[in-house]
Amino acid sequence: MSETSELPVTSSPGRAAEPLPSPSDWTFDLIETYHQEIRKTAESFRLDTYPIQLEIITAEQMMDAYASVGMPVIYRHWSYGKQFISTEKNYRRGAMGLAYEIVINSDPCIAYLMEENTMAMQALVIAHAAYGHNSFFKGNYLFRMWTDASSIIDYLVYARNYINECEERHGVDAVEELLDSCHALMNYGVDRYRRPQKRSLAQEISQRAEREHHLQQQVNDLWRTLPRRIETAAGADATRRFPAEPQENLLYFIEKNAALLEPWQREVVRIVRKVAQYFYPQRQTQVMNEGWATFWHYTLLNTMYDKGQLADGFMIEWLRSHTSVVYQPPVGHRAYSGINPYALGFAMFTELRRICEKPTEEDRRWFPDYAGTDWLTTLDHAMRNYKDESFVGQFLSPKTMRDFRLFAVRDHAEDPELEIAAIHDDNGYQALRESLSRQYDIGSREPDIQVWNVDMRGDRSLTLRHVQRNGQPLRDDTHEVLKHVTRLWGFDVRLESVDPQGRVTLRETASAPRNH
Amino acid sequence: MLQQIIDRRLSGKNKSIGNRERFLRRYRGQIRDAVRRAISGRNIRDLERGEDITLPKRDVSEPVFGHGPGGNREYVHPGNQEYLKGDRIKRPPGGGGGGQGSGEAGDSGEGEDDFVFKLTREEFMQVFFDDLALPHLIRTQLAEVPEWKSHRAGFKSDGNPSSLHVVRSMRGALARRIALGGEDRVALLRMQTELLQLRAEPGAHEPPLADRIADLEAQIIELRRTAKHIPYIDPIDLRYRNRVRVPVPSAKAVMFCLMDVSGSMDEARKDMSKRFFMLLYLFLTRHYEKIDLVFLRHHTQAQEVSEEEFFHATETGGTVVSSALVLMDEIIRARYPSGEWNIYGAQASDGDNWHQDSGRCRQMLEESILPMVRYYAYVQVADAEQNLWQEYAQLEGVRPNFAMRKVASAQDIYPVFRELFKKEGAPA
Numbered sequence: 051m052s053e054t055s056e057l058p059v060t061s062s063p064g065r066a067a068e069p070l071p072s073p074s075d076w077t078f079d080l081i082e083t084y085h086q087e088i089r090k091t092a093e094s095f096r097l098d099t100y101p102i103q104l105e106i107i108t109a110e111q112m113m114d115a116y117a118s119v120g121m122p123v124i125y126r127h128w129s130y131g132k133q134f135i136s137t138e139k140n141y142r143r144g145a146m147g148l149a150y151e152i153v154i155n156s157d158p159c160i161a162y163l164m165e166e167n168t169m170a171m172q173a174l175v176i177a178h179a180a181y182g183h184n185s186f187f188k189g190n191y192l193f194r195m196w197t198d199a200s201s202i203i204d205y206l207v208y209a210r211n212y213i214n215e216c217e218e219r220h221g222v223d224a225v226e227e228l229l230d231s232c233h234a235l236m237n238y239g240v241d242r243y244r245r246p247q248k249r250s251l252a253q254e255i256s257q258r259a260e261r262e263h264h265l266q267q268q269v270n271d272l273w274r275t276l277p278r279r280i281e282t283a284a285g286a287d288a289t290r291r292f293p294a295e296p297q298e299n300l301l302y303f304i305e306k307n308a309a310l311l312e313p314w315q316r317e318v319v320r321i322v323r324k325v326a327q328y329f330y331p332q333r334q335t336q337v338m339n340e341g342w343a344t345f346w347h348y349t350l351l352n353t354m355y356d357k358g359q360l361a362d363g364f365m366i367e368w369l370r371s372h373t374s375v376v377y378q379p380p381v382g383h384r385a386y387s388g389i390n391p392y393a394l395g396f397a398m399f400t401e402l403r404r405i406c407e408k409p410t411e412e413d414r415r416w417f418p419d420y421a422g423t424d425w426l427t428t429l430d431h432a433m434r435n436y437k438d439e440s441f442v443g444q445f446l447s448p449k450t451m452r453d454f455r456l457f458a459v460r461d462h463a464e465d466p467e468l469e470i471a472a473i474h475d476d477n478g479y480q481a482l483r484e485s486l487s488r489q490y491d492i493g494s495r496e497p498d499i500q501v502w503n504v505d506m507r508g509d510r511s512l513t514l515r516h517v518q519r520n521g522q523p524l525r526d527d528t529h530e531v532l533k534h535v536t537r538l539w540g541f542d543v544r545l546e547s548v549d550p551q552g553r554v555t556l557r558e559t560a561s562a563p564r565n566h
Numbered sequence: 567m568l569q570q571i572i573d574r575r576l577s578g579k580n581k582s583i584g585n586r587e588r589f590l591r592r593y594r595g596q597i598r599d600a601v602r603r604a605i606s607g608r609n610i611r612d613l614e615r616g617e618d619i620t621l622p623k624r625d626v627s628e629p630v631f632g633h634g635p636g637g638n639r640e641y642v643h644p645g646n647q648e649y650l651k652g653d654r655i656k657r658p659p660g661g662g663g664g665g666q667g668s669g670e671a672g673d674s675g676e677g678e679d680d681f682v683f684k685l686t687r688e689e690f691m692q693v694f695f696d697d698l699a700l701p702h703l704i705r706t707q708l709a710e711v712p713e714w715k716s717h718r719a720g721f722k723s724d725g726n727p728s729s730l731h732v733v734r735s736m737r738g739a740l741a742r743r744i745a746l747g748g749e750d751r752v753a754l755l756r757m758q759t760e761l762l763q764l765r766a767e768p769g770a771h772e773p774p775l776a777d778r779i780a781d782l783e784a785q786i787i788e789l790r791r792t793a794k795h796i797p798y799i800d801p802i803d804l805r806y807r808n809r810v811r812v813p814v815p816s817a818k819a820v821m822f823c824l825m826d827v828s829g830s831m832d833e834a835r836k837d838m839s840k841r842f843f844m845l846l847y848l849f850l851t852r853h854y855e856k857i858d859l860v861f862l863r864h865h866t867q868a869q870e871v872s873e874e875e876f877f878h879a880t881e882t883g884g885t886v887v888s889s890a891l892v893l894m895d896e897i898i899r900a901r902y903p904s905g906e907w908n909i910y911g912a913q914a915s916d917g918d919n920w921h922q923d924s925g926r927c928r929q930m931l932e933e934s935i936l937p938m939v940r941y942y943a944y945v946q947v948a949d950a951e952q953n954l955w956q957e958y959a960q961l962e963g964v965r966p967n968f969a970m971r972k973v974a975s976a977q978d979i980y981p982v983f984r985e986l987f988k989k990e991g992a993p994a
Binding site: 078081082085103104105106107108110111113114117118126127128129130131132133134135136139165222226230233234235236237238378379380381382383386389454455456457458459460461462463466467468469470471472473474475477478482485486488489496497499518519520521522523524525526527528530531534 | 570571572573574575580581582584585586587588589590591592626627628629630631632633634635636637638639640641642643644645646647649650651652653654655656657681682683684
């Protein structure tokens with residue numbers, strides 16, 4: 051079209067004769083063209099991904115997907131309706147630039163492109179989601195260990211159909227109540243250390259009937275045990291607990307041991323538990339995952355620009371989105387709501403690359419193993435083998451701390467004032483790093499509550515034990531959660547809180563409804 | 567690596583509808599209250615609008631275990647301006663405000679804001695009718711007095727002579743004749759051609775050619791004869807203009823709302839009346855393009871007022887119902903000639919009237935108002951039967967466009983309305 055295209059182009063090898071067309075309206079062909087170029091660029095950086103499935107959807111569909119925890123399929127529940135309503139409201143009001151990306155950890159990896167996006171935004175999403183997140187899903191050890199990308203969609207379809215059937219058979223209300231209670235314990239429905247078997251959907255279904263039968267049998271056996279007062283003295287016997295070791299996975303414990311659950315209810319508990327487990331790695335890698343995807347869309351698109359493939363206007367457009375995504379408002383700012391994971395993650399990966407490529411004297415002191423190494427190898431290693439907590443603990447550099455002007459605030463309840471524990475100076479770097487790392491530790495973010503004991507010989511009540519960390523009490527609505535536990539367990543539920551001195555205080559008791 | 571770009575835009579829209587319905591179902595009680603509040607603050611005309619519903623955050627929250635304020639904790643924040651290690655600062659207002667780290671920004675930071683969302687028009691109407699103890703509204707079932715207009719709708723093969731369509735009929739006849747005579751004409755043409763050829767042959771006057779010619783001539787005469795037997799016009803050809811009668815909504819209607827505002831009409835009774843008027847308005851909007859509303863309130867005297875005053879003014883006094891009827895009569899004669907307007911009247915009262923006035927009311931209705939209106943409904947929003955009820959009862963069943971019912975609570979409004987406006991001959 052332009053005259054310049056007819057002139058002989060003299061440029062460095064690999065440099066494009068002219069940039070890709072960048073109209074604001076996308077077309078399927080153009081998306082395909084961009085995708086091919088982005089793919090080639092990603093391959094030149096050795097990004098390893100699942101196959102990619104790009105799907106064009108409307109804003110409404112994006113809101114649908116948003117409301118159902120980002121999944122293309124999920125069982126029905128009022129809380130997703132609530133989510134949808136508030137998403138829709140914010141979107142209509144323009145308060146929220148709707149997510150231009152949703153990407154699903156599945157094989158093939160599904161990335162949604164919103165119809166309303168301009169071509170530049172589509173390219174940004176492809177680079178961010180289809181190559182950034184996708185390679186993270188495939189590479190990071192937590193995802194490798196906990197999620198089976200090839201079967202998740204099938205499992206969710208199965209879950210939705212099963213819950214649908216339950217609604218038809220047992221009524222919407224009964225299922226809704228059960229799901230409410232399961233959701234209340236969702237964060238306590240994961241195995242943190244054990245690794246689940248991977249099963250195909252067909253196996254899952256064929257094993258269900260068997261499992262239902264077997265479980266019920268086991269539960270019955272468990273509760274049939276009559277007190278035997280022969281061998282051991284009563285006193286010694288009373289100190290024996292069930293379970294022998296505290297159990298951290300409350301939903302699993304309930305699924306296996308709650309006496310009054312019907313088989314279908316057990317299966318629903320299991321479904322919620324499985325879904326929780328699927329999301330567990332995401333909760334632990336938010337900074338890394340978003341940082342990684344942001345780093346890669348930035349790197350890929352800039353590389354393409356350097357090769358002359360992208361036009362200036364195109365660059366300006368996506369960079370505008372990029373900068374607003376990685377903006378970190380300072381504390382006290384109206385928009386401040388904690389550390390922006392995109393900003394921190396992006397800064398850390400960018401910084402890590404710099405440490406590899408142009409290490410300073412400080413970097414050599416702080417990162418003797420990484421300074422001056424091949425940056426691609428080092429970033430790949432970091433992406434694969436860490437979660438937010440350890441990533442921050444290992445890679446948060448003094449320069450990043452200075453750039454963010456990080457500082458740690460110590461808040462002791464009995465102290466009328468707050469104390470600045472550390473700032474971004476030589477004395478503070480190590481402390482800040484440790485403090486921030488702790489902050490990302492899921493174990494310290496969520497109260498430590500485990501199954502402690504079941505009164506097998508008496509009222510069958512369940513005792514949960516909360517081990518206080520730094521004397522932090524539970525929230526006021528804890529009793530509401532206990533009511534949900536009661537609904538699942540079927541008998542009274544007690545919650546004991548153990549303070550830092552090891553004193554056990556009975557905190558709450560919730561009584562089971564007596565109507566069964 | 568790319569499998570293909572999939573266009574999902576046309577599939578699976580509104581996946582969240584089911585979840586939204588579950589949400590609405592769960593908060594039905596609160597939503598119903600909100601709709602009720604909305605109705606009382608709303609004009610009759612504004613009925614069919616969505617509504618913002620506000621639910622307390624507490625009610626829609628999903629409880630999970632979490633840390634409460636207290637204990638010892640440490641948070642890292644960005645954007646340090648002036649602090650040095652060891653500085654002591656005042657706790658920001660709002661308790662642990664400084665202690666709201668990114669880890670908990672998700673839930674504990676949101677405070678107690680209300681959850682506000684909008685009901686769509688349909689959802690609003692659903693709840694509105696739900697509240698009126700109405701499972702499914704079948705508005706088309708309700709009575710109407712349509713105007714008929716006849717217009718042309720093609721042709722039909724029977725009818726009276728005055729609607730005979732000559733051109734259409736002749737066109738059909740011609741076509742029939744062409745179709746029926748086709749074979750004969752082809753044969754005729756063939757024979758005539760042959761005849762001409764034979765006559766041109768030498769020896770045309772001798773047998774066998776002469777015999778053949780004679781034969782052909784005879785056949786031609788026979789064919790021409792039978793052709794004449796195809797009738798020129800046949801009853802089958804006749805076409806008549808077809809006219810159908812279609813109901814046409816009259817363009818204009820006026821709805822008179824008469825309400826007693828004597829001291830005994832409390833807020834609850836006014837509210838019931840209002841809902842009745844709303845239903846009537848909604849019903850009429852299905853049939854008429856333009857609806858006027860006239861609000862007449864009365865105690866001992868009647869006056870025309872705005873809707874605002876109609877439902878909210880607190881002025882009060884004794885009761886002379888006929889004053890409103892007189893005023894209605896005057897307004898109709900002055901502004902709404904009954905030839906041009908479909909007039910509806912609805913009267914709400916607790917029935918407590920100055921006893922010498924009730925007879926006059928019946929008379930007014932019977933002689934003056936009922937002949938002019940399409941329909942007049944009287945709703946008594948109280949149980950006790952008083953003299954007004956007794957007088958009106960004499961009209962019921964006698965005048966087909968008059969009806970009266972009692973409404974004791976909001977639940978009764980719709981059934982009563984439905985009964986009042988039921989289609990003739992259809993079960994309510």
